[in-house]
Amino acid sequence: MVGRILSLLMTVGLTAALAVGTDIGQTAKAESMNIPAIVMFFIFVAATLGVTYWASKRTKSAKDFYTAGGGITGTQNGTAIAGDYMSAASFLGITGMVYLKGYDGLIFSIGFLVGWPIILFMISEQLRNLGKYTFADVTAYRLKQKQVRILAALGSLSVVLLYLIAQMVGAGQLIKILFGLDYEFAVVLVGILMILYVVFGGMLATTWVQIIKAVLLLAGTTFMSIMVMAKFGFSFDALFTRATEIHTQGVAIMSPGGLVSDPISAISLGIALMFGTAGLPHILMRFFTVADAKEARKSVFVATGLIGYFYVLTFIMGFGAIVLVLGDPAGSYLAADGVTLKGMNNMAAVWLAHAVGGDYFLGFISAVAFATILAVVSGLTLAGASAISHDLYANAFATSKVDEKKEMNVSKMATVAIGIAGIFFGIAFEKQNIAFVVALAFTIAASANFPVLFMSIFWKKLTTRGAVVGGYIGLITALVLVILGPGVWVDILGNASPIVPYSFPAVFSMPFAFVAIWLFSVTDKSDDAQRCIDAFDAQDIRCQTGIGADDANTSH
Amino acid sequence: MTKEQVETIKNNPKYQKLVRTRSKFAWTLTVIMLVVYYAFILFIAFSPETLGTKISPDGMATWGIPIGLAIIVFAFVMTGVYVRRANGEFDGILNALKNDLKKEMN
Numbered sequence: 194m195v196g197r198i199l200s201l202l203m204t205v206g207l208t209a210a211l212a213v214g215t216d217i218g219q220t221a222k223a224e225s226m227n228i229p230a231i232v233m234f235f236i237f238v239a240a241t242l243g244v245t246y247w248a249s250k251r252t253k254s255a256k257d258f259y260t261a262g263g264g265i266t267g268t269q270n271g272t273a274i275a276g277d278y279m280s281a282a283s284f285l286g287i288t289g290m291v292y293l294k295g296y297d298g299l300i301f302s303i304g305f306l307v308g309w310p311i312i313l314f315m316i317s318e319q320l321r322n323l324g325k326y327t328f329a330d331v332t333a334y335r336l337k338q339k340q341v342r343i344l345a346a347l348g349s350l351s352v353v354l355l356y357l358i359a360q361m362v363g364a365g366q367l368i369k370i371l372f373g374l375d376y377e378f379a380v381v382l383v384g385i386l387m388i389l390y391v392v393f394g395g396m397l398a399t400t401w402v403q404i405i406k407a408v409l410l411l412a413g414t415t416f417m418s419i420m421v422m423a424k425f426g427f428s429f430d431a432l433f434t435r436a437t438e439i440h441t442q443g444v445a446i447m448s449p450g451g452l453v454s455d456p457i458s459a460i461s462l463g464i465a466l467m468f469g470t471a472g473l474p475h476i477l478m479r480f481f482t483v484a485d486a487k488e489a490r491k492s493v494f495v496a497t498g499l500i501g502y503f504y505v506l507t508f509i510m511g512f513g514a515i516v517l518v519l520g521d522p523a524g525s526y527l528a529a530d531g532v533t534l535k536g537m538n539n540m541a542a543v544w545l546a547h548a549v550g551g552d553y554f555l556g557f558i559s560a561v562a563f564a565t566i567l568a569v570v571s572g573l574t575l576a577g578a579s580a581i582s583h584d585l586y587a588n589a590f591a592t593s594k595v596d597e598k599k600e601m602n603v604s605k606m607a608t609v610a611i612g613i614a615g616i617f618f619g620i621a622f623e624k625q626n627i628a629f630v631v632a633l634a635f636t637i638a639a640s641a642n643f644p645v646l647f648m649s650i651f652w653k654k655l656t657t658r659g660a661v662v663g664g665y666i667g668l669i670t671a672l673v674l675v676i677l678g679p680g681v682w683v684d685i686l687g688n689a690s691p692i693v694p695y696s697f698p699a700v701f702s703m704p705f706a707f708v709a710i711w712l713f714s715v716t717d718k719s720d721d722a723q724r725c726i727d728a729f730d731a732q733d734i735r736c737q738t739g740i741g742a743d744d745a746n747t748s749h
Numbered sequence: 750m751t752k753e754q755v756e757t758i759k760n761n762p763k764y765q766k767l768v769r770t771r772s773k774f775a776w777t778l779t780v781i782m783l784v785v786y787y788a789f790i791l792f793i794a795f796s797p798e799t800l801g802t803k804i805s806p807d808g809m810a811t812w813g814i815p816i817g818l819a820i821i822v823f824a825f826v827m828t829g830v831y832v833r834r835a836n837g838e839f840d841g842i843l844n845a846l847k848n849d850l851k852k853e854m855n
Contacts (some may be wrong), residue, residue: 198825227783249751261827296800296801296813296814296817298815299813299814299817300793301815302817303786303789303820303821304786304823305783307820307824309784309824309828310778310779310782310824310827310828310831311779311782311783312833313777313828313831314776314778314779314831315775315779315781318835323753429810429814430808430809430810433808433809433810433814434808434809439811444809447801447803447810447811447813447814448797448798448800448801448811449792449793449797449800449801449813450797450814455794456791456794456795457794459790459791459793459794460787460790460794462784463787463790467786486835487835487836487840490831490832490835490836491832491836493828493832494825494828494832497824497825497828498825498828501821501822501824501825504809504821505818505821510816613777620797638844708822730755730759731750731755733759734750734755734764735750737764737767737768737771738758738764738767738846738847739843740758740847740850741750
């Protein structure tokens with residue numbers, strides 16, 4: 194039944210989309226239409242819907258839906274995690290940043306990467322041993338279910354929705370430029386596809402869509418980097434020399450520059466990037482898809498390797514874009530002003546694809562960029578839906594034991610709701626400056642999700658009151674500081690100067706959360722506080738050994 | 750898990766050894782990673798020109814580039830070091846502990 198609906202949808206979707214494609218092709222100017230890109234994108238969509246059909250046959254229980262039945266291997270999971278992390282923001286954003294600022298782009302890459310070893314040493318196997326479907330399973334393990342789950346769900350949903358807005362707006366703009374399709378059409382298409390993947394294929398489809406895309410993206414970027422290096426006889430010095438001749442900032446692109454202007458913003462950015470990663474719900478939930486702690490560790494090893502490799506490539510591609518895109522003799526990639534890139538400066542990687550591989554490779558990279566957005570929004574949506582169905586519906590607000598089938602249905606409804614919200618926000622925010630949303634997502638993750646998770650694993654004296662008060666203080670501080678910062682106070686509200694001069698204020702909000710967690714725990718003398726403390730030893734044994742994790746169904 | 754089971758496991762020398770060695774190892778690696786990364790960040794914050802020093806007078810490459818790439822490689826190597834010891838030595842102790850517990854429970 195599911196299969197028939199799916200294949201029907203697939204045919205209808207494909208024909209409709211192709212029909213719209215031809216319509217635009219006939220009416221719009223020939224140059225704005227990118228046939229190879231559209232064809233390759235629909236091959237990807239057809240393949241991933243095939244995967245979804247296959248996955249739907251294997252997704253029966255709630256465990257299948259949330260965690261792919263726990264049967265993903267470490268290598269597969271590591272590739273999927275890398276895929277989650279190699280979002281369009283990293284692929285286009287970091288290459289674009291290297292293209293614009295040179296060395297400063299590398300600072301961001303390093304910040305995004307160094308969170309991974311910390312996740313491995315402190316979080317990954319602990320999550321696997323203590324949790325079942327969401328990271329709130331861990332924070333609520335010995336604390337009061339209701340309050341802690343509501344906090345975790347709020348933290349998760351904030352991060353998911355912010356990320357989703359960024360991805361949706363990016364998708365719409367990218368597709369408008371690359372495929373010559375309408376912005377609204379693109380956003381609706383992304384929304385519908387992600388709903389299909391998640392509702393029918395659950396975590397299994399979401400994981401495999403992510404793996405397929407990660408492999409395509411790594412192959413494409415490897416090819417581009419090799420082509421760039423080949424033009425310079427594989428000499429970095431030759432590449433850098435030529436880039437400094439072309440770039441308006443000259444030799445300044447070879448050293449840290451204006452992006453991180455003062456010590457506090459440098460440190461604050463470092464904290465947000467490093468610890469924010471350890472609080473991203475769509476990343477954390479992937480540790481529940483593997484069988485045991487051993488595979489969880491392997492996942493991080495594989496993910497760190499692939500992500501690190503990818504960041505090295507973005508650095509080469511950014512410099513390659515300076516030389517081959519900005520330095521193109523005919524100036525064919527520049528907008529009318531002769532300075533900025535066609536489309537936006539984030540398009541450096543895309544135009545580089547054309548410069549090294551022509552129309553067909555541009556089509557391939559465009560399709561991969563679209564696929565990247567699709568895969569990432571699917572993971573985000575599943576994380577958000579799990580927070581609603583597992584944390585809120587089945588645990589925080591359940592009056593009696595909730596039937597697994599019912600929980601799964603709620604999750605699917607939540608997926609549809611989040612998908613529609615994503616479409617709505619994507620269209621509403623089209624013309625907004627959304628640079629702040631990723632900063633806000635990382636700051637909330639580092640200030641609300643991470644401190645509570647970390648303390649619940651390692652600190653015996655944590656109490657419900659401490660976790661809840663500290664978590665909300667982190668969440669609210671992060672929100673207020675970002676609103677008073679340059680991204681919102683100046684860019685959106687139009688004030689002359691920010692009250693808080695830091696885009697990533699985690700250096701204040703994260704310690705604030707930790708201090709509040711500590712203070713409101715040690716002063717908590719209630720009976721419940723003693724119960725939380727007494728329950729720590731049993732939790733710690735399971736955390737250290739995994740004993741009891743195999744029959745995780747007995748816990749919440 | 751009952752109170753008695755918790756006490757049995759906590760008092761098992763293998764469990765104590767596992768927790769002690771793994772925690773020490775994980776925290777040591779964490780501190781090393783933090784020191785390396787924040788040393789880099791502090792250089793960016795207080796002395797960006799150090800990272801902007803040219804490696805050789807004839808070329809354009811600056812020290813910041815190999816150092817930056819080395820941190821990426823280092824982070825990956827650190828995960829490898831941890832996974833190797835955890836999946837070998839630590840899981841070995843854990844399996845021995847589980848065998849102990851099986852015997853004691855029977």
